[in-house]
Amino acid sequence: MERVCVTGALGFIGFHLCNRLLNEGIEVIAVDHLQKDRTLEEEEMELRMGRNAQYHLHKLTLDSLHTINDFNKIDAIFHIAANDQQLLKETTESELAMIEKMIKKLPANTRLIYVSSTEVYGDQEGEISESATLRPDTLLGKHKQKMEKSIAQFSMEQSVVCSxxxxxxxxxxxxxEHVEKVDYNRAIYISDAVNGLMLAAMKKKGNEVFHLPSFFDIDCSEQRPQSLEGSFLSTSKSENQLGYKPQVRVKEGLAKYNEHVKQWLKQCEFQKGSG
Structure with missing residues (x-):
């Protein structure tokens, strides 16, 4: 890949993905519809990436992507932009319309990587593979299920390579902030998530679905019989076809996160003192 587009570029995952792409010498067309009331963190993320000449930020909504010069010359697009969960019911149809318009602008064989959620599986028991029946029981899960189905269909119609x-x-x-309320044992560290997205973008075969297992899933796959209560993600497809395995265990990941928070607070205090 030489030139890619990232929607939701100033979000949590988008920011880290853009940094990884830039570090590998890949030109990034970043798209993000910025809110008026921005946090210091969002401003800092924009500042850090904006220093790189390979980074081009476009403050646009998805339906304006066609206005970007040479948009049809990108190798891949990572669609990470997400709606406010409180507004999902009202925005699903509008997002689908924007996605269809966006895909129609892409030339054949462009790679499209859509970031979905394991919430599409809902409450199931045992090992869950990518081919499992989708039973979402949350607003986010239902939204992602609709988006997945439509994106796969639009991509096939336009001969776009979709993962x-x-x-x-x-x-x-x-x-x-909401991440702090979850079970970290079932979560994955951001560098593992970005690595999984990069590996998916290099797949030549399209119309594929992958999930990114955590260490919890790996441990369950290796040690736990399916008869026990609860669920875990199958690791075989992402490992065999993508070469994906998480690298950062929770203890290490939380240590890195806590160090980041400490350094960020120091920077904020310094900026206040010098302001």
Whole structure:
């Protein structure tokens, strides 16, 4: 890949993905519809990436993507932009319309990586593979299920190479506040999430679905019989076809996150003192 587009580029996952792409010398067309009331963290993320000449930020909504010069010359697009969960019921149809319009602008064989959620599986028992029946029981899960189905259909119609990546909760530096309320043992660290997305973008075969297992899932797959209560993600497809395995265990990941928080607070105090 030489030139890619990332929607939701200033979000948590988008920011880290853009940094990874830039570090590998890949030109990034970043798209994010910025809110008027921005946090210091969002401003800092924009500042850090804006220093790189390979980074081009477009403050646009998805339905304006066609206005970007040479949009049809990108190798891949990572669709990470997400709606406010409180507004999902009202925005699903509008997002689908924007996605269809976006895909129609892409030339054949462009790679499209859509970030979905393991919430599409709902409450199931035992080992869950990517081919499991989807039974979402949350607003987010139902939204992602609709988006997955439509994106796969639009991509096939336009001969776009689509990969859908279902993620558990992701944590790490710059994580959203709501992440602190989840079970970290079932989550994956941000660098593992980004690595999974990069591996999915390199798949030549399209119309595939992958999920990114956590260490919890790996441990369950190796040690726990399916007859026990609860569920865990199958690790075989992502490992065999993508070469994906998480690298950062929870203890290490939380240590990195806590160090980031400490350094960020120091920076904020310094800026206040010099302001």
């Amino acid at each position: 859908i990546v279902r993620m558990p909760v992701v944590y790490g530096p710059w994580q959203p």
